[in-house]
Amino acid sequence: MTNGIGYHSRMGRYGQVVAGATLAAMSCLVQASTYQPAGIDLGATTFNDAFGSTEPGWTSIQLLQYEHNTNFYTNTGARSPAFKDAQLNALVWMPQIVYTSPIHILGGSLGFTAMLPVAWLNSHSTEFNPYAPTLTSRSGFGDITFGPFLQMAPVISNGRPVFVQRFEFDVIAPTGAYDPNRLVNPGSNFWSLNPYWSVTILPTPKTEVSVRMHYLYNLKNTNPGINNPFEVPDMMNFQAGQAVWANFAAAYKILPNLEVGLNGFWFRQITDDRVNGASQPAARTTNLSLGPGAEWTINRHNFVFANLYFPVVERNTYSGTHVNLRWIHAF
Numbered sequence: 001m002t003n004g005i006g007y008h009s010r011m012g013r014y015g016q017v018v019a020g021a022t023l024a025a026m027s028c029l030v031q032a033s034t035y036q037p038a039g040i041d042l043g044a045t046t047f048n049d050a051f052g053s054t055e056p057g058w059t060s061i062q063l064l065q066y067e068h069n070t071n072f073y074t075n076t077g078a079r080s081p082a083f084k085d086a087q088l089n090a091l092v093w094m095p096q097i098v099y100t101s102p103i104h105i106l107g108g109s110l111g112f113t114a115m116l117p118v119a120w121l122n123s124h125s126t127e128f129n130p131y132a133p134t135l136t137s138r139s140g141f142g143d144i145t146f147g148p149f150l151q152m153a154p155v156i157s158n159g160r161p162v163f164v165q166r167f168e169f170d171v172i173a174p175t176g177a178y179d180p181n182r183l184v185n186p187g188s189n190f191w192s193l194n195p196y197w198s199v200t201i202l203p204t205p206k207t208e209v210s211v212r213m214h215y216l217y218n219l220k221n222t223n224p225g226i227n228n229p230f231e232v233p234d235m236m237n238f239q240a241g242q243a244v245w246a247n248f249a250a251a252y253k254i255l256p257n258l259e260v261g262l263n264g265f266w267f268r269q270i271t272d273d274r275v276n277g278a279s280q281p282a283a284r285t286t287n288l289s290l291g292p293g294a295e296w297t298i299n300r301h302n303f304v305f306a307n308l309y310f311p312v313v314e315r316n317t318y319s320g321t322h323v324n325l326r327w328i329h330a331f
Helices: none
Strands: 055-072 089-107 106-114 117-125 144-152 156-157 158-173 191-204 205-219 243-255 258-269 273-275 278-280 286-299 302-315 318-330
Touching: 106 158, 243 286, 258 302, 286 318
Parallel strands: none
Antiparallel strands: 055 089, 055 318, 089 106, 089 117, 106 144, 144 158, 156 158, 158 191, 191 205, 205 243, 243 258, 258 286, 273 278, 286 302, 302 318
């Protein structure tokens, strides 16, 4: 997930730092729904997202994320009756390393990124009838995300950048902690493919708009355990539906080293989940969250981002408030 180190002296340090680095599928640990992979980037990348160095070098990205989920929604957007007095809290640390190589293709620089989340999950619910499940979770390492990217150079007009883009193709590998007897896990127990396209537009020297557009294809979980949302007997495998989503943000520079703005993400599942190969209709996830954010440039090698999200529209998912803090350091 290469994400925007900001570009505050937006021309002076071009080519010197990995302004985006690559937060490839940088995880919001708690996934869009119970059945989508845990390692996807919902709102973890925001301002100046598409900027990145085209010069060889290494960058470290550290994400700290906290989510407090208290609401669980059905396909109609109503509160789910499945749990009573339920809470799901997650604290996630996501270290990521990014390498930009000296190889140039189609006018861009080829690079590679990898990241591994560590999650502390805490959940509980009150049992109120013998058919209601208890909300259970476990902590541990999440799934590894890795992949190549192509960082394009900014388009320059009147001596300043006005447009930049990056392409990346990430793979989420099922290496994380997974217990089939828990409803929520740091690991997903299935492979996922997650390409994206990131774009940043700078209409004026003090304003920017960024959008990162993702596509997600999930393979089968061959040991779904108690994660049986459709109560299908003899469930041998489960495949979460394909999805698209976008992280979007707009910022205004109020000080030479400080930008503030609005950030959000929109997630939409576009195909049905499948159980034993059979489609399961009327259970697609939708998730829209919005909130304020800021980007602080400490110096040309260090950048800090803070983002706050509140749920707006939720379908077939759990939701609540979540906070991201991210530090990008270019070596």
